[in-house]
Amino acid sequence: MVQAQELVLDPLRVYRIPFSTNVERVALAAGHKELAVEWIDVDPGDRSAVEAASGQPLVPVLVHGGEVVCDSPAILDWLDERFPDPPLYPADRAARAEVAIFVQWFNLVWKGPPNELVAVEDDARAATLRDRMRASIGLFEGLLHDREYLFGAFGMGDVIAFPFLKYAAFGLPAGDDELFHRILVEQLPLEPESPIHAWARRVDAHPRG
């Protein structure tokens, strides 16, 4: 456990690359908690600094004092544990479990089809993956029925999903040529009346760390 004094003295450093979905999760969580982050910008084509710091090449990587945390969900949990106010999860235990199930589903199930589509060669498999992505739109719209954020109040569910679903709502930003992001734009077609549009604007208005 990190001591309170260390929390104040040691900066939160996070390695990042441009347009990274998983990095934006950390930025949103830090913004929610009003935490200042010292961003370490890394050339996407040269991960040597990230590898030297963490033993693996992917961002985000958080470094705090002697601690190194890889993987955005683990970083978000680390932040919520050390800086619990305001929280990312609901206080109610059952509601918290529901959000935790969503987080696991999003990371372990929902992300699968767009990730696989980046490299898939078989046409039939690609069609199945596209169908799965399109079918998921209604689930997010259902969660947003009559509420402003995915689980009522802004929190972990929004932080986890927004950096990916924003591509469906906003399209590709200038300079972003990631195939993965283009797949998100093309395979998540939203109807004009989809509540995902207003939700994305609402989440986008939240501060980043």
Ligand SMILES: N[C@@H](CCC(=O)N[C@@H](CS)C(=O)NCC(=O)O)C(=O)O
């Ligand atoms: N499970 C990791 C995935 C991290 C990840 O895939 N990061 C991407 C940026 S969003 C990356 O570094 N990609 C570089 C690459 O694949 O070479 C997380 O959630 O942080």
